[in-house]
Amino acid sequence: MGKELPPAGSGGDSIEPVDLKKALExxxxxxxxxxxxxxxxxxxxxxxxxxxxxxxxxxxxxxxxxxxxxxxxxxxxxxxxxxxxxxxxxxxxxxxxxxxxxxxxxxxxxxxxxxxxxxxxxxxxxxxxxxxxxxxxxxxxxxxxxxxxxxxxxxxxxxxxxxxxxxxxxxxxxxxxxxxxxxxxxxxxPPHNAAELCDAALHLIEKPQASVADLLHFVQGPDFPTGGIVVDGRDAILEAYETGRGSFRVRARYATEDQGRGTWQIVVTEIPYQVQKAKLIEKIAELLVARKLPLLDDVRDESAEDIRVVLVPKSRTVDPSLLMESLFKLTDLESRFPLNMNVLSRGKVPNVLSLKSVLQEWLDHRKEVLVRRSRHRLGEIEKRLEILAGYLIAYLNIDEVIKIIREEDEPKKVMMARWELTDNQAEAILNMRLRALRKLEEFEIRKEFDGLTAEKGQIESLLASDAKQWQMVAWQIQKARRDFGPEENPELGRRRTAFAEAPEHDDADIHHAMIEKEPVTVVVSAKGWLRAMKGHLSDLSTLTFKEGDSLKLAFPAQTTDKILVLTTGGKFYTIGADRLPGGRGHGEPIRIIVDMDNDQDIVTAFVHDPARKLLLVSRAGNGFVVPEAEVVANTRKGKQVMNVKSPDEAQRCAPVGGDHVAIVGENRKMLVFPLAQVPEMARGKGVRLQRYKDGGVLDAKLFAIDDGLTWQDSSGRTFTRTRAELAEWLGDRAGAGRMVPKGFPRTGKFG
CATH class of the missing domain: 3.90.199.10 (Topoisomerase II, domain 5)
Incomplete structure (x- = not known):
């Protein structure tokens, strides 16, 4: 092969510069x-x-x-x-x-x-x-x-x-x-039911001004081939169809089968659209092995032609709906199918359309198809009528036609001149078969001619009238509804997907259903390291810590509990006990588990009880009561409950009980006042509980005045002061108080 030469006149340089940005665009x-x-x-x-x-x-x-x-x-x-x-x-x-x-x-x-x-x-x-x-x-x-x-x-x-x-x-x-x-x-x-779509289209032909809400009387929502249950509210469905964007929550259909003697199992018969059954069962089995489904004992696939997935509960006391709720949350037994009706409008322009616009464009297309087919038929009729007219002339003059064909050199021209025939007519006469010359044929031709003339009139009146065209389109849609609707075609036409409201369950119940319940001991070190030891430990002296670290507090809990942690910055953090690092090693610093500021420390940690109230006290002597349900944080960032500005900080958190508060300052002065004087707030700085010249709070305790105030000294002895003995310390909130009574611990703490 010879060497390729550059084009003539290019001076050997055939490279053309191209702007890369423009070329790429x-x-x-x-x-x-x-x-x-x-x-x-x-x-x-x-x-x-x-x-x-x-x-x-x-x-x-x-x-x-x-x-x-x-x-x-x-x-x-x-x-x-x-x-x-x-x-x-x-x-x-x-x-x-x-x-x-x-x-x-x-x-x-x-x-x-x-x-x-x-x-x-x-x-x-x-x-x-x-x-x-x-x-x-x-x-x-x-x-x-x-x-x-x-x-x-x-x-x-x-x-x-x-x-x-x-x-x-x-x-x-x-x-x-x-x-x-x-x-x-x-x-x-998503797929829909054809009969419902036809009904909505017929309604739109009758009432072109109909709204999407009107059309949803006919189209209930998606109709998936795999069935399932849509658990969205009607408002959400309406908004999705009006805007062309949204999503549908689809759940598996299940039933509880009685096994006798109080035992039962759940059988899933329909799964959400586009979920692969084998992968779904694999996922449930994985969660079972990982002990994320404590209410479930086993899963079996007994499907043949139809779907049958059997879920066996851990015990007969399990609530079936709670078990399913935990599965819906963790697996594809519930899935979301997005709606984004982005289509080529009029076959040219990508556009997100509403339900009404989609149906309207389909109807407009059907009308255009009807008009085009009618015009095509009209053209065919006119061609045929022209030929039939030629045939009739030939029949009326059959002997002369035969004579011309036999004797003339160019019979076509002669015939066209003799009877003013068109080229097509003359050609048709010449191509006619001899057997068509029998007498009966003339009657057939007249009959066909009259029939076609009548049809031509009908088509012309159809093409001239918009109302008749819509009538015809409606008739065609009714035919489609008949052919593919549930009456004529029950297996294909019946609605498969049902609609239901999702049952309301308390999030805490579902949370418990997803975690294996086991006893643990939560251990918090002085430097803020957290861990959960298995079982409820009675002897804490065996716990080991990093060098320079020691035990701050430890308390029993269950893996299903929420642990609340209060920091000196007045923030509460919520950590699931199941998410705490295990007892091997020293655990993890709290700053890895939640987003806690470096300059803050843990004040206390305890198991969450939504029915309780807490008394929060800052070092400067401010405080308030907060319902415990209000302090739960849903994110790693925590929830700011007590507003404190440095150098002040949150110092005490005690569960509310009794009717009086005893508070001791660093100046060893004690004040006792009614709990009713402390306001209840969701968050804030609080009110002054005790007044100081300098220093701040050492300890605070809530107690019932009729039972008396108790404390323990350093040697473990318990002291109790009755209401009468506390008379000189009783006062109103924000007082300075009196020096602590005799026998009060040197530490200034109630023990």
């Missing part, structure tokens, strides 16, 4: 448009993407009608790839397989024979083994395609033609749904 835009238009988004009119439309069109050309035999899928894929869709055979076959799966498509477009995969996620057999033909739904989508109902365009190599859109006598976009990811946009439309 142009090329990426072209790619994005191609993806949006020719791959990812469905056309609003027939609900199909190009690959599906080409598969359906190729099957029509192969005459794979519902009443004909099957053909190998390899043959269909070859036809599609060779003539219409120059992409990989596997991607075409995958699209074909999905059209045949009754768990993927609400109304399958392909009738498959052989292994087309299953709901467990297994693949279909290779295309050389499987066979397919069209379904009745596909026939409805193609109805009238040979009657100039839609435009055709050249295929990729311009050797053939393919339809731009199908006539679509079936509301396929919403009935079968669609999903796809383009460049910068995506679409996700």
């Amino acid at each position: 142009e090329r990426y835009l072209a790619y994005a448009l191609s993806t949006i238009m020719h791959r990812a988004l469905p056309d609003v009119r027939d609900g199909l993407k190009p690959v599906h439309r080409r598969i359906v069109h190729a099957m029509r050309l192969l005459r794979l009608n519902p009443d004909q035999g099957f053909a190998k899928c390899a043959r269909i894929v070859g036809e599609v790839m060779g003539k219409f869709h120059p992409h990989g055979d596997q991607s075409i076959y995958d699209a074909l397989v999905r059209l045949a799966q009754d768990f993927s498509m609400r109304y399958p477009l392909v009738d498959g024979q052989g292994n087309f995969g299953n709901i467990d996620g297994d693949n279909a057999a290779a295309m050389r083994y499987t066979e397919a033909r069209m379904t009745e739904v596909t026939s409805a989508l193609l109805e009238g395609i040979t009657e100039d109902a839609v435009d055709f365009r050249p295929t990729y190599n311009e050797e053939d033609e393919e339809p731009v859109v199908l006539p679509g006598a079936f509301p396929n976009l919403l009935a079968n749904g669609s999903s796809g990811i383009a460049v910068g946009m995506a679409t996700s439309i």
